[in-house]
Amino acid sequence: MQIPSTSVPPVIVPGANAGNATAVDGTALGLNGENAATATPVNPTPTSAAPLRRGLNNWDQPLQGDISGAQQALDFLEQSAAQLRNLKADISARLASRQRSDGTLEARVRQFSNSWRNRGSASGGTLDAGLKFSSKGSSNTTFSVRGMNLANLRNGGREVLAIAVGGGQNVRSVVLEPGLSDAQIAQRFDEALAPAGVRAALGDDGQLEFSTPEAQWATVRDTLAVQGNGTRFPSGQLNRVKAEADPAAVDPDSWQTADADGLRATLQQVVQALAKVEQSIASVHQALNQVAARVQKASASTGKGGMEQVAQNFVSTTSKPGYQSLLSITSALAGISRERVISLLALRN
Template sequence: MQITSTTTPQVLVPGTNAGNATAVDGTSLGLNGENAATATPVTPTPTSAAPLRRGLSNWDQPLQNDISGAQQALDFLEQSAAQLRNLKTDLSARLANRQRADGALEARVRQFSNSWRNRSSASGGTLDAQLKFSTSGSNTSFTIRGFNLANLRNGGREVVALSVGGGQNVRSVVLEPGLSDEQIAARFDEALAPAGIRVRLNDDGQLEFSTAEGQWANVRDTISVQGGGIRFPTGQLNRVKAEALPAEVDPDHWQVTDFEGIRTTLAQVVQSLSKVEQAIASVHQALARASARVQSAVAAAASSSGMEQMAQNFVTNTKQPGYQSLLSIMAALAGISRERVRSLLSLR
């Protein structure tokens, strides 16, 4: 048997026709079989070809999403922090020199305001208005008039009906004497969770409601309540007012038309910069936790169970007709030389 030695396999990336197919260096597709066997590190070359689904990407897609979301949030926050530092410098200089604002300063405030208005999309939906980071999506936190714990603790037993979105989607919460604040929050949370609303005790010990940012407008305009005449009126469901919590950064209200406005805006910019820097530290912590999970995943990959998983993934891929199967086989065969085969056969 004769095996022709090859150094780097060439693979055709499928195009619309044979003429459009592109020859790609096998290593750019992760085809590093020889190097993998000899534990020699290889850095894949980025390519537009369909990536080989193997390794960590097969095991922990949520982990990859967490890392990607954290990096996107950091990019947005660090750019925002840089803008705020520049704005702080300009505002301070105007006050020190007793110079009135001009078009350039107003334009810089407007530029930051426009950038901050795109917070949700620019951060990949990972940062809410309170600068809380979450890879599950940004939320709007709000309060509901009449739903304060002082009011909810007092009085006898009462069944409170809640409706969100209108129609027949009504949820009930039983309030009774002796409930703790945590129990009250838990009962509202359980009742409203199916409607996409979560309830918790905030740092001030008060009820805080939250919903997906994209759902906020509907929740705000359609939430209704009906009680038994103790804490809430009887009869039909009555619309209640829901108010979003103030945003941590609110550049739309910054004014630089006079010295007093510049002074006030400077204080708000300094405060906003501090909150953005705190958010950056928080996201860095989330990224560090994700990195720790990466290390655990890599360690698991080196275990026998990890190798079994990789073998099973290979078997599954090669049974599927098409380009994915070709990539899996080429990855396994890449870099196998005549000398390597001879040395293995000599062990028989």
């Protein structure tokens, strides 16, 4: 299928945190009454260290998101593993006894198939169809494009590819030249297609692979088109190219239970699926361990150094005349009564 010719847009050729200050609150630190030396927010000096962070509620949101996403993924994976183990036992028992179906096995297959269809929502978007975990909460579909393999892209002279995603109005350009490395080729595709929601990278097998959010996959698959100058792709008009999603880790819709041969084939697929689920569980646990290390690091940074920061902020503020200085001092003295001062002075006698 051809799309009317579109002029090639400007060529894209790749070239070569500031923290948020947080006011220190004595209540958040658990300081009340006579101990509330910093109960009123104190403005840190521009040269002060990073603001004090205390407790999970004050940690960075990405950290909390990573923990939540990993827990959702584990819940889904562990439930799936339990269902697969039950399926494995039921199929083995059916094959061993040669009993006729009573509907139990078929019901278990339907149950797992329904669970798998809800993978995206059940895992919070952290698991893609290949059971690859991503803490970003947006599972992707990884796919390949016919003709866009490294063996084809490396060869030939200079060529400018116009690539359309989502229709002829959204066209991006990629320049291919002799001598580009595989990583450079992947980078050029990635930089050109990223605004259209498509990313490119070298896969684990060293081949060029593309990915897009699962919700966008159908649009990308049905609208992806390329125009070249005749070197690697036809010139003249944008031509649709075939995009194929990588096989899913599990395909329960293909499982058969009607006869012994179908049961044996299904048993083999269930065993393979269980192995992939367990492998994914291990990868999520590894991600959780990395988050735990970040938690420990964040906790350590809020110990002695954090209290020193509180003291430094207080001294800095009270040393300057003005409203903030008066406010900080009166807040620090708010819980100190005459009787308490007398009793403390009596200890010196």
